[in-house]
Amino acid sequence: MTTLPTSRQxxxxxxxxxxxxxxxxxxxxxxxxxxxxxxxxxxxxxxxEPLPLPGEQPxxxxxxxxxxxxxxxxxxxxxxxxxxxxxxxxxAIILSADTVVAVDGDILGKPHDAAHAxxxxxxxxxxxxxxxxxxxxxxxxxxxxPEGIFGNAPCNASGNASGNTxxxxxxxxxxxxxxxTxxxxxxATHDATPGNVPDTTHSAGNNAPxxxxxxxxxxxxxxxxxYFHPWPESVLRAYVDTGEPHDxxxxxxxxxxxxxxxxxxxxxxxxxVGLPVTxxxxxxxxxxxxxxxxxxxxx
Numbered sequence: 001m002t003t004l005p006t007s008r009q010x011x012x013x014x015x016x017x018x019x020x021x022x023x024x025x026x027x028x029x030x031x032x033x034x035x036x037x038x039x040x041x042x043x044x045x046x047x048x049e050p051l052p053l054p055g056e057q058p059x060x061x062x063x064x065x066x067x068x069x070x071x072x073x074x075x076x077x078x079x080x081x082x083x084x085x086x087x088x089x090x091x092a093i094i095l096s097a098d099t100v101v102a103v104d105g106d107i108l109g110k111p112h113d114a115a116h117a118x119x120x121x122x123x124x125x126x127x128x129x130x131x132x133x134x135x136x137x138x139x140x141x142x143x144x145x146p147e148g149i150f151g152n153a154p155c156n157a158s159g160n161a162s163g164n165t166x167x168x169x170x171x172x173x174x175x176x177x178x179x180x181t182x183x184x185x186x187x188a189t190h191d192a193t194p195g196n197v198p199d200t201t202h203s204a205g206n207n208a209p210x211x212x213x214x215x216x217x218x219x220x221x222x223x224x225x226x227y228f229h230p231w232p233e234s235v236l237r238a239y240v241d242t243g244e245p246h247d248x249x250x251x252x253x254x255x256x257x258x259x260x261x262x263x264x265x266x267x268x269x270x271x272x273v274g275l276p277v278t279x280x281x282x283x284x285x286x287x288x289x290x291x292x293x294x295x296x297x298x299x
Contacts, residue, residue: 010037010293012281018140018289023073023096028255029275036281037293045072045096058102062134063221069096070136074215091140093289094215099274101250103129108250117240118233120251121261126230129250131272134221135280139289141215218283222276224267226254231261 014020020040022033033040050068052061073094101108103123111117244258245251252258255273270277284290 065098
């Protein structure tokens with residue numbers, strides 16, 4: 001299924017020779033891409049999402065889950081031949097994402113029922129928690145590295161376990177580097193500062209090697225801290241009764257009726273919604289897979 005952009009003036013366009021496949025059923029992620037003006041195909045991942053491993057950190061789990069979705073769709077496209085369809089010579093870029101809510105190091109997934117949703121909200125009310133969104137991009141084999149609008153400058157993200165970067169790009173891996181097969185990336189967090197882009201460290205699922213995957217994987221995550229107002233139980237019950245929490249991580253949707261729950265955010269609003277659009281846009285522009293639709297008539 002191909003989704004066309006909105007009727008607004010397009011903001012970005014895909015580079016000729018590539019097409020975008022969104023491996024997600026999230027309406028908000030679809031809307032983000034549509035608002036950019038990008039046409040894309042929808043391909044929901046097959047099977048259930050992976051469960052967190054014992055002792056697995058929220059950030060590491062989120063990136064692993066995002067990668068699992070991307071590889072599930074890649075396998076499905078390979079089975080059907082849609083990844084290299086005879087009807088188009090465009091190479092597929094597969095985009096997936098996953099979002100979790102974490103409090104005190106515990107991952108809060110989607111509630112099982114109304115009672116579970118209320119219990120989650122009671123745990124979150126009147127305090128702060130983290131929302132982590134991870135993105136995985138699978139680039140087609142031999143995609144090349146079309147020159148991006150930022151030239152061939154190296155990445156700013158160091159990929160160290162602390163997630164801190166000094167901004168010094170000397171010795172950093174360029175974004176067009178090939179997929180790495182060494183190093184355990186579990187627990188690593190890439191810097192989320194606008195302008196920094198992730199490295200190309202490969203971590204397919206549970207750190208599977210990239211031999212045979214026939215794709216280059218780009219994966220990163222971003223963390224925002226969200227603070228709830230201290231709401232009484234009656235208000236939380238009223239929100240649960242709307243039905244909105246039932247399919248939402250952490251039992252709330254900041255972009256919906258649950259917006260009133262949030263007192264403030266430290267970080268990116270789009271990360272809380274489910275897609276770190278600043279980092280994603282910078283990566284696609286940097287790598288040359290997307291370009292701005294700037295009018296030549298402007299001074």
